[in-house]
Amino acid sequence: AQTVTQSQPEMSVQEAETVTLSCTYDTSESDYYLFWYKQPPSRQMILVIRQEAYKQQNATENRFSVNFQKAAKSFSLKISDSQLGDAAMYFCAHVAGSYQLTFGKGTKLSVIP
Amino acid sequence: DTGVSQNPRHKITKRGQNVTFRCDPISEHNRLYWYRQTLGQGPEFLTYFQNEAQLEKSRLLSDRFSAERPKGSFSTLEIQRTEQGDSAMYLCASSLVQPSYNEQFFGPGTRLTVL
Numbered sequence: 001a002q003t004v005t006q007s008q009p010e011m012s013v014q015e016a017e018t019v020t021l022s023c024t025y026d027t028s029e030s031d032y033y034l035f036w037y038k039q040p041p042s043r044q045m046i047l048v049i050r051q052e053a054y055k056q057q058n059a060t061e062n063r064f065s066v067n068f069q070k071a072a073k074s075f076s077l078k079i080s081d082s083q084l085g086d087a088a089m090y091f092c093a094h095v096a097g098s099y100q101l102t103f104g105k106g107t108k109l110s111v112i113p
Numbered sequence: 114d115t116g117v118s119q120n121p122r123h124k125i126t127k128r129g130q131n132v133t134f135r136c137d138p139i140s141e142h143n144r145l146y147w148y149r150q151t152l153g154q155g156p157e158f159l160t161y162f163q164n165e166a167q168l169e170k171s172r173l174l175s176d177r178f179s180a181e182r183p184k185g186s187f188s189t190l191e192i193q194r195t196e197q198g199d200s201a202m203y204l205c206a207s208s209l210v211q212p213s214y215n216e217q218f219f220g221p222g223t224r225l226t227v228l
Binding site for chain 1: 204
């Protein structure tokens with residue numbers, strides 16, 4: 001069974017600064033994908049970034065980047081130049097084989113003006 | 114197409130009543146998923162369809178829960194004899210089948226409160 005652990009229930013960051021959200025996972029699969037989803041208050045979940053396990057290069061999407069450490073089963077999200085609109089719940093998720101996403105408990109990110 | 118839609122957005126019901134939720138996926142998406150999210154937790158997988166076929170069900174989906182996707186378009190999730198523990202946000206997502214993995218697009222969810 002896959003598990004995803006987010007050890008930081010809440011984080012805060014000053015506007016324009018950088019913040020890193022942590023995620024570890026456990027899987028017996030060799031072929032899998034990892035994701036970070038953003039869920040703003042009362043709004044729907046959207047995909048922030050994805051990483052294919054077979055790719056060694058870390059994924060980057062504009063201000064969002066990941067640090068994927070496959071041997072350590074670690075998948076952290078770095079948000080650079082934080083903006084007020086980045087405030088949300090962030091969920092780390094894993095999928096392999098059956099396409100059902102396994103989510104962590106989430107990290108609530110606050111952005112301080 | 115404006116994305117995945119879910120109705121109703123909120124539902125308050127009394128314990129023991131039956132409730133039904135509807136999900137309309139993105140029109141060309143042939144995979145449809147249901148998740149449940151309780152307070153302070155991440156979403157948990159319930160079931161998914163490929164076209165009209167229900168291919169996988171979680172052990173979380175008790176006998177009181179049933180999901181359908183007639184004609185492979187919209188889907189309904191029914192909960193019979195609701196219990197207070199059923200109070201949660203019910204999320205629907207849809208995706209394409211190919212290539213090997215496709216992004217799941219989520220709807221806004223239906224928040225169920227069982228009194």
